[in-house]
Amino acid sequence: GAVVSQHPSRVICKSGTSVKIECRSLDFQATTMFWYRQFPKQSLMLMATSNEGSKATYEQGVEKDKFLINHASLTLSTLTVTSAHPEDSSFYICSASGRLTTDTQYFGPGTRLTVL
Amino acid sequence: QKEVEQDPGPLSVPEGAIVSLNCTYSNSAFQYFMWYRQYSRKGPELLMYTYSSGNKEDGRFTAQVDKSSKYISLFIRDSQPSDSATYLCAMSASGTSYGKLTFGQGTILTVHP
Numbered sequence: 379g380a381v382v383s384q385h386p387s388r389v390i391c392k393s394g395t396s397v398k399i400e401c402r403s404l405d406f407q408a409t410t411m412f413w414y415r416q417f418p419k420q421s422l423m424l425m426a427t428s429n430e431g432s433k434a435t436y437e438q439g440v441e442k443d444k445f446l447i448n449h450a451s452l453t454l455s456t457l458t459v460t461s462a463h464p465e466d467s468s469f470y471i472c473s474a475s476g477r478l479t480t481d482t483q484y485f486g487p488g489t490r491l492t493v494l
Numbered sequence: 495q496k497e498v499e500q501d502p503g504p505l506s507v508p509e510g511a512i513v514s515l516n517c518t519y520s521n522s523a524f525q526y527f528m529w530y531r532q533y534s535r536k537g538p539e540l541l542m543y544t545y546s547s548g549n550k551e552d553g554r555f556t557a558q559v560d561k562s563s564k565y566i567s568l569f570i571r572d573s574q575p576s577d578s579a580t581y582l583c584a585m586s587a588s589g590t591s592y593g594k595l596t597f598g599q600g601t602i603l604t605v606h607p
Contacts (some may be wrong), residue, residue, distance in 0.1 A: 382537075412595075419502070421582060421597040422538070427509075471537050483595065485537035 381405055382474050383412035391462055392494055398469075399457045401472030407452040407461045408474035412483060416469040428455055452476075462493045497521050500583055500598030508607050513570040517583035517598045520564065524585040524596075525560050529568045532580045532600065541581075542568065573605045 381404040391397050401411060410429050414422040426442075428434035428449035436442045446458040455474075459466055469490050474485040499518045505556055507513055513581040515529075526545055530538035542557040544550050544566075550557045566585075583598040 384537075420502075420601075421599045422595075423597075424594055425592070469535070473537075482540055483545060485530075485539070487537045488535065490535065 379474045380484045382408075382472065382484045382486040384489050386489060387446045387487060388490045388492075390492045390494065393463050394461055396458055396460045399459075399470055399472075399491075401455045401457070401474065401486050403453050403476065403484075405422055406474075406476045408455070408476045409452065410475050411449055411455040411477075412473045413447060413457050414473065416471060416488075418469075422471060426455075430452055441466075443455060446477045459491065462491070464493045467491055495520060496599075497596050498583065498585060498598045501601055502599050503600040504604060506604045506606065507571060507573055509575060511573050511605070513573050513577070513603060514552075515568040515570075515583075515601050515603070517566050518564055519566075519585055519596075521585070521587065521596070521607050522564070524559075525589040526586040527557070527566050528584045528586075528595070529555075530582040530584060530597075531577075532582060534579075536586075539560075539588055558591055558594055575605050575607055578604045 379485040383402045385400045400490045416422045425440045425465045426434040428447050434447035469488050471488040473485045475483045498519045529542040532538045544557050544559050547559045551564045554571045558567040580600040580602050582600045584595045
């Protein structure tokens with residue numbers, strides 16, 4: 379149980395385009411979802427926290443107008459990287475937690491974004 | 495100073511060895527301590543979860559927390575090549591479901607046959 383999926387697993391795009399990444403909880407209701415970014419050989423850095431039906435809370439230094447987060451349902455959250463640039467290339471990972479996930483976060487498999 | 499410090503390694507050991515992974519932290523508010531395993535190009539997988547100080551054992555894995563020293567450890571007994579991965583420590587002050595996790599840098603472990 380407690381499976382989180384992400385789509386796509388890998389995306390390559392041109393500079394200036396927008397990219398949407400989906401995060402789904404497959405077998406539980408995710409009341410809270412988290413978005414992380416991980417650069418090569420570095421740790422996960424929290425970007426934002428979103429609760430279903432509410433606006434996301436962004437970490438200091440993360441541009442909310444560039445990284446749009448929507449958590450419209452208890453099983454789906456999306457991260458849209460707007461006007462992507464090469465420096466946005468990274469591994470984006472979501473995690474989810476819910477009422478029945480015994481006080482822990484379950485992580486998705488990640489999405490590798492490459493901006494040319 | 496980073497809130498959580500973890501030796502990035504890399505660490506290379508022979509199969510069957512005991513592996514010790516460690517993290518130190520500076521934020522005394524941390525109460526929840528976790529170890530995650532991350533294979534290349536995959537999301538982290540929760541291995542161990544500990545609240546406050548003490549030891550916790552699960553199979554070949556033992557997690558230790560010493561809050562007085564702000565130091566946590568993960569021991570892997572009888573290490574296997576399949577244990578080769580990056581190990582991340584993570585901590586939270588307010589519970590992991592709803593609270594922010596602060597991760598260490600990760601230690602790259604290779605277990606060779």
